[in-house]
Amino acid sequence: xxxxxxxxxxxxxxxxxxxxxxxxxxxxxxxxxxxxxxxxxxxxxxxxxxxxxxxxxxxxxxxxxxxxxxxxxxxxxxxxxxxxxxxxxxxxxxxxxxxxxxxxxxxxxxxxxxxxxxxxxxxxxxxxxxxxxxxxxxxxxxxxxxxxxxxxxxxxxxxxxxxxxxxxxxxxxxxxxxxxxxxxxxxxxxxxxxxxxxxxxxxxxxxxxxxxxxxxxxxxxxxxxxxxxxxxxx
Numbered sequence: 630x631x632x633x634x635x636x637x638x639x640x641x642x643x644x645x646x647x648x649x650x651x652x653x654x655x656x657x658x659x660x661x662x663x664x665x666x667x668x669x670x671x672x673x674x675x676x677x678x679x680x681x682x683x684x685x686x687x688x689x690x691x692x693x694x695x696x697x698x699x700x701x702x703x704x705x706x707x708x709x710x711x712x713x714x715x716x717x718x719x720x721x722x723x724x725x726x727x728x729x730x731x732x733x734x735x736x737x738x739x740x741x742x743x744x745x746x747x748x749x750x751x752x753x754x755x756x757x758x759x760x761x762x763x764x765x766x767x768x769x770x771x772x773x774x775x776x777x778x779x780x781x782x783x784x785x786x787x788x789x790x791x792x793x794x795x796x797x798x799x800x801x802x803x804x805x806x807x808x809x810x811x812x813x814x815x816x817x818x819x820x821x822x823x824x825x826x827x828x829x830x831x832x833x834x835x836x837x838x839x840x841x842x843x844x845x846x847x848x849x850x851x852x853x854x855x856x857x858x859x860x861x862x863x
Contacts, residue, residue, distance in 0.1 A: 646750035648714040654758055656710030656725040658684065675788040676706075677840060683708045689737045689767040690723055695777035696770065698784050701842040702729045710734070715747045722751075722762075732760040741766035779848040783836045790833050800834035801843075808844055809861040816846075817855035835859075 661671070661684045672691040676683050678698055685691040685708060697703045703726060710725035711734075726733040734755055736743055743764040755762045790797075804819055811818075819835060820828050838844040839859075846859045 647754040656707040659709040677787045692777045693770045699780045736764045779852040797834040816857045
């Protein structure tokens with residue numbers, strides 16, 4: 630039997646509380662209307678954990694996505710993943726996240742304030758599919774704004790390299806082995822003294838190792854530079 634276009638929320642809630650207009654709960658970024666791009670603080674960014682051009686309807690969503698890129702527990706995300714109806718009104722969640730094999734559907738709001746008449750039905754709806762709905766305060770996201778912006782140039786380079794299909798396996802292994810043999814090294818130690826134009830592949834390999842968290846550096850307070858300390862995860 631072909632699946633219905635809409636999935637209704639069963640149970641004690643009204644049968645009209647939540648309707649879901651995509652089959653099988655497969656997330657797919659919903660198109661952003663041109664009118665909305667002009668009315669909102671709109672951002673676009675090609676990402677890695679969402680390997681396409683991602684659309685964000687406010688600065689908090691943009692910063693949050695960069696934090697997801699930096700989070701080793703997150704494997705993937707999809708912005709604006711579903712077209713739904715909640716209490717007979719259109720609704721698109723902000724983001725779908727796979728974190729430690731757990732699926733989260735998240736809404737970002739100032740001060741974490743979200744209509745409880747929507748939150749209750751949404752939580753119940755996603756819970757029956759083993760998914761978790763939550764609301765995140767924009768202010769909590771902005772507390773890590775520096776970390777997110779320090780990761781932005783790394784994500785931009787990685788996304789472009791992914792789009793181009795560039796292979797750095799050999800350089801990645803060499804860098805990882807070098808870092809593993811030392812208690813700590815700096816980025817400059819790993820990149821060596823070759824001219825910058827010859828170091829692109831090594832830098833790209835380093836970025837990939839950092840993004841996968843095979844190598845680690847602290848970007849909370851400062852952006853990546855030649856003096857940044859790098860260690861291998863044991």
